[in-house]
Amino acid sequence: METYGKSKGDENPHVQLEYKPLMVLDNGDTYDGQWNKVTDLPHGKGTSTLADGTEYEGDWKNGKRNGQGTETFSSGDSYEGEYKNGRKHGKGKYTWANGRVYEGDFKAGYMNGFGTMWYSDGDKYEGFWANNMKNGKGTMTYNDGRKFVGLWENDERKEGQFVEKEEEKESVGKEEDRKVGVTQGQKTPKISKKKSKKPKVVEEGAEGYEGGMVWCGWICCGKGKKVSK
Secondary structure: OOEEOOOOOOOOOOOOEEEEEEEEOOOOOEEEEEEEOOOOEEEEEEEEEOOOOOEEEEEEEOOEEEEEEEEEOOOOOEEEEEEEOOEEEEEEEEEOOOOOEEEEEEEOOEEEEEEEEEOOOOOEEEEEEEOOEEEEEEEEEOOOOOEEEEEEEOOEEEEEEEEOOOOOOEEEEEEOOEEEEEEOOOOOOOOOOOOOOOOOOOOOOEEEEEOOOEEEOOEEEOOOEEOOO
16 A cells, blocks of 8 residues: 655645545445545545546545546536535536536535636626626627627626627728728629719719719718719
């Protein structure tokens, strides 16, 4: 049986570590790892498998999960992060079997504090949580591009505002060596190089201007002076 000495800076006389191979505990769980001979409890690095198939691998202190660890559940869910007194506590990442992911703060086993949830349908929430529910300031971005920014209470929208999907950005194209502002996906309007004192329609729904400027919808192309009929 291998005995581990005290780690650097550990002056606790009540901690004397040894390694114990796979053993079955009184509650039916199995444990493989470091053990405190003084308290006769798991302490240090170890792996435990529960009777229901849940497996934990990581840090232990006085028989409880404490520190950094990874937990895999029989449902297919998993958690990787910090523990305190046997519960998820601190920074961590929880992944559900259906693809949903939460990454952020935990407290006493629950999502508490600030965190981000990615839902399996493409929605995303970033904000504050309390007892596994959205509580406080947060932003929900829906899979259709809409956003809700505001306050949440017990997983429900309390007050705030919806922000519609962002409009298409303008890009710059060229037509006959002239810069033309166009919307992405819109056909670049044709511009006549001939000057005219009379308005000239270059395509349906467009107005002409002196100096060759053309108005197509809300887009102005070129320079000139508007001529009124």
